[in-house]
Amino acid sequence: MKRITVNSSDEMIKAIESVSSTCDKIWLLFTGSKDATGQSWCPDCVTAHPVIESCLSEYEKAHDGAEKVAFITVEIDRADHKNLNNYYRTNKDIQLKCVPTLMLHGQLNMRLAEDNLTDPDLIDELLTL
Template identity: 40%
Template sequence: MVVHHEADGYEGFCKFVETLPKGDLPNPYIFLFTGSILENGQSWCPDCVEADPVIEAALKNASEDVNFVKITVGNREVWKDSNCPFRKDSRTKLMVIPTLIRWKGPQKLEGEKCAKEELVEMMFQEFDD
């Protein structure tokens, strides 16, 4: 079963990353950076809303040892600020949301690619980094 984690905002992201083992990770961590959730239960980001069902479907077929980490980047105003810390952090270098990153690996999907079933499924496949 996939292990789910969540963190809210940049501070939450930093605190979560501090808890990760140093060096090689024993299991893969896939980070999803997405817009905050509105009262209607969906993100303010339309691309994130479109990608959600594709990502959820891929999680159902993912390897049992995958850690899935959902990070909310904030509301639209926070995200659109050119000084948003997610944009400046060398660990994330976010340009768009949604973004899927395989932590400590080269794999990264951005924007509309996060709604492409075959690409998202590849993110969750087991393979040597």
Template identity: 40%
Template sequence: MVPSIERRYVQGYEKFLEITNLGSPEQPNYVLFTGTKLPDTGKSWCSDCVEAEPFIETGFADAPQGTILLTVEVGNRAFWKDPNCPFRTNRCTRLKVLPTLVKWRTEKRLEGDQLLNSDLIEMLLSDVDAD
């Protein structure tokens, strides 16, 4: 069975900018912002991110062919909690909470507890923009 989504991963703000500023047709459709995984556990320091992970996986299980999901690990807890964290202040991201799933280059996003609902995730994925 061919996976319908292509997964990409980056760590940190600079790497995130490198990928999203390329302007290539290979831009991600969706960007998931999450806390960085701890090397000793393999799980994010962000308990909300860990809790949401199975719901996100379920939501993306039937994603349309060609979907590109970029998972961005924002950094450690201290970096994220800084009010001047660039993920919080950048006009393209404007993050308030983790996890946050964004339909890239749109205003559409799911934040925090919304990501505990697979139906909401599927709705975000099935939303078709009228051109």
């Protein structure tokens, strides 16, 4: 699995473009940005992070490294997230409403958000679709 972390919509677009020719699936995780201590401003993101990481590790083991899968983490700062006109909210292919949100790139109906990202069964089910 190719894992990439980005901090802006421009970086996200470039990351998607860089993996689109070699990956069958591109997962996008929208989460709150981290401070100098490594903690996100988003308490839901802090709670979901270890569950998501555990599920990703299990997915990689079960799928022999998942070579044709990309996982792009998009860290959004609090001010940008609060802006109702930000790129992630207004882009018709993303329509982000909250963080954390995990979605399959290009599939609006293939997503989990907030409390659902603390349920490993739901995350596993989504990742294996």
